[in-house]
Amino acid sequence: MKFAVISDVHSNLEALECTLSEIKKRGSDKIICLGDAVGYGANPSECLAIFRSSVDVVIMGNHDQAIFDIPFRDYFNPRARRALEWTAEVLSEQEKRQIKDFLPVTIDQTHQVTWAHSSIHEPLDYHYIFTQEDASPSLEILKTNFCFFGHTHFPSLFSAEENKSQYLPAGIYQLKKNSRCLINPGSVGQPRDKNPKLSFAFFDSESLKLEIVRLAYDNVKAADKIRKAGLPEYFAERLL
Numbered sequence: 001m002k003f004a005v006i007s008d009v010h011s012n013l014e015a016l017e018c019t020l021s022e023i024k025k026r027g028s029d030k031i032i033c034l035g036d037a038v039g040y041g042a043n044p045s046e047c048l049a050i051f052r053s054s055v056d057v058v059i060m061g062n063h064d065q066a067i068f069d070i071p072f073r074d075y076f077n078p079r080a081r082r083a084l085e086w087t088a089e090v091l092s093e094q095e096k097r098q099i100k101d102f103l104p105v106t107i108d109q110t111h112q113v114t115w116a117h118s119s120i121h122e123p124l125d126y127h128y129i130f131t132q133e134d135a136s137p138s139l140e141i142l143k144t145n146f147c148f149f150g151h152t153h154f155p156s157l158f159s160a161e162e163n164k165s166q167y168l169p170a171g172i173y174q175l176k177k178n179s180r181c182l183i184n185p186g187s188v189g190q191p192r193d194k195n196p197k198l199s200f201a202f203f204d205s206e207s208l209k210l211e212i213v214r215l216a217y218d219n220v221k222a223a224d225k226i227r228k229a230g231l232p233e234y235f236a237e238r239l240l
Ligand SMILES: [Fe+2]
Pocket: 008, 010, 036, 061, 063, 151, 152, 153
């Protein structure tokens, strides 16, 4: 099974369209999104329509949860909260229900992969995994060989056997058969590794080949839309 794994789209339509056209060109059996479909960007409704038509599995992210869970917005910084409030205002009730139906941490039964937004040991606390120490509690309880997660917007791999982490630049990585690791495909809609190119992954569960793909997209247009929507300038600059 060839999976296309995307994460942290954050209402960035230009990045999502560019990602899906590459996935279509290259081919995949299933498209999985690891959460944070919305928040920060200017096109939440348009992105949700694409999720309905083209994405097979969508995991719940913290920004998604905050759309319908109003007290949960207190955990966000003021700028992120403003973007969440704006997003909740422009979405229809039907679109909010779509978000509510996103899945929690999920195991792909056939292919022994776990899909998650953040750490899997306390998924509702949305812990960030930046270091091997952060990864340990999740690796300890991981029931599958591989777990894909998002949340940090940082393409990376955390291996249980080698007890080490690595940043994943664009390229192909051969995973080992009995290894256990956590893999972050990076962010489609708001990369945070000082590379403005969108990031996602292909994973072949038979050959165990992992590919990190980076693509330039129209980030100037996406940033302009953020400004025009009256969202914080910081989110526009971040895309550039
Ligand atoms: Fe995110």
